[in-house]
């Protein structure tokens with residue numbers, strides 16, 4: 001099979017982790033007899049600096065002409081005072097929209113070797129294996145109107161949370177379909193005691209559930225869910241929620257399983273899948289060669305599974321990651337004190353060595 005992929009390293013630690021993830025992808029292609037057609041393009045702060053645009057046309061065209069996109073991270077403190085549509089993050093948000101990637105899958109799995117890195121007690125975190133299905137193209141991130149409210153006297157700004165029935169329905173179906181392949185439980189997270197958007201959300205999710213009588217559905221308010229995540233993380237299977245809630249809860253899930261650096265994501269639903277680690281650009285450690293590449297490497301596994309339907313290849317990457325951790329290779333974010341952490345590159349070498 002020919003795998004046509006555009007790689008967008010982006011800012012901060014993005015280039016370091018995607019370089020390693022691309023090495024894994026190359027190794028998989030070599031071992032399983034596929035051909036990799038990989039192009040590199042710019043996004044985020046580096047694209048603003050060079051092209052005055054966080055998502056240059058050439059980058060977008062290359063993405064639309066690929067089967068899948070592998071992204072590192074966007075964001076840089078030097079743009080902190082820029083208007084939101086001229087920040088690195090705006091490039092990523094536009095890319096998600098252009099790709100029609102409405103469903104963001106964020107698995108959070110506790111690797112047994114990492115029970116020590118979770119801030120939770122081992123007996124609480126044991127068995128944690130959830131997937132957050134985050135709606136990615138709606139809610140406050142994209143709702144109109146937004147920006148300055150000229151009608152108000154003093155400086156005043158608006159953001160709009162908006163959801164339509166079809167938007168909720170399509171993400172709910174993704175969640176239920178996923179649950180069927182897992183432990184058949186969906187937790188729908190909302191704030192239906194306060195927000196009309198959430199009331200519609202709850203109603204539509206409940207309606208979709210009627211088509212999935214084999215899947216158990218529960219509703220949770222987002223505040224209660226934030227608490228339940230740390231109190232009993234192993235009780236979750238599939239969590240489905242709107243854009244901002246999903247953004248917040250997935251960082252929490254990252255900490256629970258030991259490090260945000262481990263979390264991968266797949267943004268699907270459109271013609272081209274977008275794969276990126278959940279972590280950000282981490283400017284504080286950028287360029288030091290110590291970032292955890294596993295979030296990016298596991299994103300490659302998701303790409304193999306969801307865009308290319310290469311389940312054996314995906315499972316081989318995940319198994320290699322798990323075995324690397326079992327063997328005690330740990331980057332600084334997950335290494336216990338008084339042990340020598342491995343570098344970004346060493347970690348990847350160890351994963352590649354264990355690929356089947």
Ligand code: IPM
Nearest residue numbers: 074075089092093247278280
């Ligand atoms: C994420 C990130 C992005 C988001 C930012 C960089 C725009 O935090 O993917 O979780 O908020 O979606």
Ligand code: MN
Nearest residue numbers: 247248251278
């Ligand atoms: Mn986030």
